[in-house]
Amino acid sequence: MIKYFLTGLFTAGLLYSAAAQTTFPRNGVYDERPGVYAFTNATIIVDPQTTLQNATLLIRDGRVEAVGTNVSLPAGAVVADLKGKRIYPALIDIDSDYGMPVMTRTGGPGGGRGGVPQMESNKKGAYYWNQAIQPENDASMIFKANPTQADELRKLGFGAVLTHQHDGIARGTGALVTLADDRENTLVLKPNVTAHYSFSKGSSGQQYPNSMMGVVALIRQAMYDADWYKKGGSKEQANMSLEAFNRNQALPAIFEANDKLGIIRADKIGDEFGVQYVIRSSGDEYQRIDEVKATGASLIVPLNFPQAYDVEDAWDADNVSIAELKHWEMAPMNAGLLAKAAVPFALTTAGLKNKADFWANLRKAIENGLTEEKALAALTTVPAKLIRVDDQLGTLQKGRLANFIITSGNLFSADNVIYENWMRGKQYIVTNKDAADFRGTWNMTIGTQSNLKLNITGKSIEKPEYQILIDTVKITPKVALSGDLISIQVQLDKKKPGTTRLTGYRTGTTIKGDGETPDGKVITWSAERLGTAPASTSATSTTAGPASTTALATVMYPFVGMGNARKPKAETVMIRNATVWTNEKDGILTGADVFVTGGKISKVGKNLPVPADIKVIDGTGKHLTSGIIDEHSHIALMSINEGAQSSSAEVRMADVINPEDINIYRQLAGGVTASQLLHGSANAIGGQSAIVKLKWGEPAEGMLIKGADGFIKFALGENVKQANYPNPGVLTRFPQSRMGVEQVYMDHFTRAKEYAAGWAAYNKLNTKEKASAIAPRRDIELDALAEILANKRFITCHSYVQSEINMLLKVADSLHFKVNTFTHILEGYKLADKMAKHGAGGSSFADWWAYKVEVHDAIPYNAALMHRQGVTVSINSDDAEMARRLNQEAAKTVEYGGMAEEDAWKMVTLNPAKLLHLDSHMGSVKVGKDADLVLWNASPLAIYARPEITMIDGAIYFSLKDEDPKRDAMQAERGRLIQKMLAAKSGGASTTKPTFKRARMWHCEDIEGVLAEGEEEGK
Structure with a gap:
């Protein structure tokens, strides 16, 4: 019976009867057969929850006609006895580039051809202004069958894939195709199935965006533009991209995220526009599983587990971080942990360097907690449902397409063999069933x-x-x-x-x-x-790793060195008998107590009663202060500058917060509790600030200070006009001079005034008038500038030279807006009286000078001189390393300028709180304010002063006494994982050589390009 099945059935299968419906003429006679096949006596897995024993599958004309244990066989059916074998629904991959053309860039990374920046789109036609936005792409129009790729996927058990062009930020629509060998007309099951998005600009050589925050802003602006176009903008212009954008909104939307933080970022975009994305993840989401679950998103999860590192050489092993070691161990647990947390997901072969590793890695995931039922659902019913084709694919229920595989046994067993893969009733032999299995x-x-x-x-x-x-x-x-x-x-x-x-x-x-x-x-x-024989060592997967879950594998918050076993929580605490620097009229109190409850300072005084069962911290001989606030910081960010245009007011630093930056922890160890995360100084108008508390272990959203005023970065000087650009001969971006910088401000604020007036006029219309009018186009760049004019967003301006500071003050006065803070302001002492009159504060370095031409006139007395003119002055870092010792930077103002110690201390606590409009609840030790406190071993202005405890909102985020145990535990964990990695190598796992990776310390002028799809960092 088996031999008959292999010959007669295969021949008949090639003549799939649906060919009768073809629109293509045939050179020869037509041989049309009924296409009726019956597979009897099989174990049939109809869907992940339904398994039938000794059952029959009947298919006709490429669809399931019947399935069950009592199916009548029609006359003329080709019958195959599959006793002892199984039938499963064919697998579905919904993140594929099968049949898509190879993407080629139109210029160098982040720029145009020949090193000349490409400022505008080179795409001809009525399309969007940015080449990375290409929703008009239709995968079904460019799909071309690839027999080699199809065969590779068929052998793995896949019968259909959702393919799309992985190019750009808005990528267009995907097409559902089978993996059969046939004309594209019959392979495309359904065009325009899904809409696709990503954080990669792809083949675009256009300069903008050159940062992740620019990518987010571009997506948001495109979506607002599409909405405007739909509501009347099409009467003013034709735009094929925006038309396509609107068409695609009815489709399931899939967003490719770069990592676990990208999942949160993508979902935040979706929330703004009422879209629930299906998110293609990267396999590390177990590290932030609570936040991932809270998005409500379904995921498409890869099985691209990392290789073991070759750590036999101790020096090489030092180049592997604890996070990399733990991810190697825990990556196979990801799918199981997602299933346990009830996060819906599909599985994909995407991301695998060698697709032959798919089954080995899936079995490893099953060994590490993923159930077989969930694994099968993630490859059949879940992907079909996510792309709304569950009425056609994913199960073997009546009426579904006849996409199925025949196996020797359990699909997930190591010794299972896939014999045949059927697509729309067409047979493909994967393994010859005549070959006896001697294994x-x-x-x-x-x-x-x-x-x-x-x-x-x-x-x-x-x-x-x-x-x-x-x-x-x-x-x-x-x-x-x-x-x-x-x-x-x-x-x-x-x-x-x-x-x-x-x-x-x-x-x-x-x-x-x-x-x-x-x-x-x-x-x-x-x-x-x-x-069953023992596993073959020579057949070990290239990504072999830990065999199974162990109780020792745990997540850290955040998932980096010095991460916490659990997130800190607010406590009720009494700090007794400390020297308290209140920053209030009480001054410095000796032998005082501070009671903390509910994240707030509840009481300040002497000999306060101690409630029972609360934590008591002895402050004898120690100094208690409010936490240091850094007014100018670039830590905990993925990128700093969106410098492709002279104004990037539309970008938000909150979109690129990296809560896993080790500098957060280091600065907690220096007593810093809050920072303003600023855009860089590459352009005249930079991006919107993120004001955060350094809550180590919390997600980005949990770090943001709720209710804080909006701030934005402006800049003057060399960086803006690109005087320090490495290749000035190819510059094309305006401005190129200090005169041009002034004109940028005049132009943009004039436009912002007109923009605000246009909205004001529209909003005054009654309902009937609005129905016949076209609303102004929402412009998120001008939104930010209009907020400045309305005194709802506030400027922090990078500045050095007196003449330029004068210029911006005059521009601000003429256009009726205020400059909140001049940061750096190293020539502030020359015009402190004008700053005071304008109402501008100054956030300065204590003693940085002579590092470029603009700062040759800087002096260490600057802060004191501005303070004496009535300017609110803070000392900032602008440097990840300096922020660890801002207490010492404040102390320099005592040495240079004779500042009183309390006034000097306010320059890193209360004064930056004032500049950031946070002094109502931060910056001093006062009842009702946030419990952001630091307990020092000495006077905070002393050279040997060191924080022993740093508390934020009543939770202890740094404790000196816990440092050594924490570090010892981390080293012990490193040792355990290295031994496990050595064992993996000796067991046959292939390894990769560790490479040294230096964490980037961001500065004002740094530029970070957005990588194209498949492009590696540093290439």
């Missing part, structure tokens, strides 16, 4: 020698691997198979040259045959199968 462990007797074992292993039953064991001696024989016949040549005794030749025939679990020894003696031999 297993066999007790072997050769002549009178019976202490032998034959291990037959390998992924393929057609090309297995062989090993004969004589006691502890391992011998590799030469073997040939032909059906149930086996021929073996082996040298059984290494001391005696010569080959023993054996030939036998398999019947069930027994092999019997004859042979001849090297001396010509005829012998008999036999083998009895005992069971």
